[in-house]
Amino acid sequence: MGMDSRTISKEPQFLSKESPSRCLVHHWTWLFWPWFVAIVLAVYGLYCFYKHSIGEASIFEQIAIVTSAFTWLTLVPPAHFNGYLQGWPFVFFFVYHYFFFFNVSVRKRLYGDYYARPHDPKWDIHPPRWSRLLFCVGVMVGHWLAAFEGPELHLIPGGWSNVGIWILILATLLMQYNSTFYLAKYSEKVVVPIAVVQFGPYRWVRHPIYSSTMLLFATYFLALRAPLSLLFVVAVCLMYYAQKAKMEEDLMIExxxxxxxxxxxxxxxxxxxxxx
Incomplete structure (x- = not known):
């Protein structure tokens, strides 16, 4: 009995020494690989954003801005809370790029370049800076809350259970594409409207580009199984887009x-x- 008790008493001590070493390896790996890369990308993205704010950012630097932002929206939060990445965060990292570059691709198709041409500045409609800042912060917080709220990524079922998510992704991309296409088609130099657009998605809602952005975020949160975060980001979007839509509609009526x-x-x- 004495020998058995000594054996039993030593075994947990051996396990207790091994387990922290595994955690340490995981911790240091995460610290020196994803965090290092993510932080470097964020710093470079802020530098490119500064150049963009003074009108000197190249196309590559503009892409770096959005890539940095999407990394911190779709990849860093779930990796932080799960310790590794798989599945939907990778998918939406590329979907976000494709979605937010639709405006660029349509403009290139219609006008032959990637740059907005001169237009009447009265159409540069922007809510107050504090409102835009709160919107950006709210979207970022919503994505981090979704990663915290959602289950570990490997617990999200695959197969046919995710068909609905793929359908929503396709619907979002088609809605964004058609909204942008019709707006550009009936606008002079992309941003100055010359007619009231009533075709395509504009038959269902008056601001379908904003609607498709909300649907994109909602689809990501549904994919991560984070309903509370979904309600939060929808509220953030509604408050911001309602304000911006009101400003645009006043100008359209004028x-x-x-x-x-x-x-x-x-x-x-x-x-x-x-x-x-």
Missing amino acids: TFGEKYLEYMGKVRYKLIPLVY
């Missing part, structure tokens, strides 16, 4: 008068069909 008021009467919903 420019097109009764024609736009008639369109508003025909298409009653701003962002979410049958809801808002």
